[in-house]
Amino acid sequence: MYFYSLYNLQFRILTGGEAPVNLTAPVVSGTGVVGQTLTTTNGTWSGTLPFTYAYQWQRNGLPISGATSSTYVLVSADAGTNVRCVVTATNAIGAASANSNAIAVISFEQSLINTFKTMVQNDGGTYEAESCQLAQLTALNAIA
Numbered sequence: 001m002y003f004y005s006l007y008n009l010q011f012r013i014l015t016g017g018e019a020p021v022n023l024t025a026p027v028v029s030g031t032g033v034v035g036q037t038l039t040t041t042n043g044t045w046s047g048t049l050p051f052t053y054a055y056q057w058q059r060n061g062l063p064i065s066g067a068t069s070s071t072y073v074l075v076s077a078d079a080g081t082n083v084r085c086v087v088t089a090t091n092a093i094g095a096a097s098a099n100s101n102a103i104a105v106i107s108f109e110q111s112l113i114n115t116f117k118t119m120v121q122n123d124g125g126t127y128e129a130e131s132c133q134l135a136q137l138t139a140l141n142a143i144a
Helices: 002-015 108-122 129-143
Strands: 021-024 037-040 044-046 052-059 071-073 082-090 095-099
Antiparallel strands (some): 082 095
16 A cells, blocks of 8 residues: 555656546436437546546447537437436546436437326316327327
8 A cells, every 4th residue: 555655646746647536427417308408517527637528428328329529419219218428537647437327218209198197187187088198199290
């Protein structure tokens, strides 16, 4: 332990800084519905400035090809999965990555069904089940 501490001190003196260390995880915000946009923060980092940031969105823990910006528009393949972003901070000394929270994603159609269910619950259940199904189909046909 003493040797490691001495080596670490020497490394910091020789390199003139410290590699990034994540202090607060990135946070993804947005609505988890296909077609909506998710946005990630960088989180907070310690280490020698300046930092550059890179982003890799993941679907169920696997990288999404081409999804490398701080925003991501949810696509149909995301429905029924969890989407998160891995943020990598880099400086002259090194790089480190941190995972954001995950957002559960549903299809647009499922979001309509959930909306109608909420309407029924909020109205004391006076809607007939058949009229709700008809309204769902009407809404789906209107957007198709």
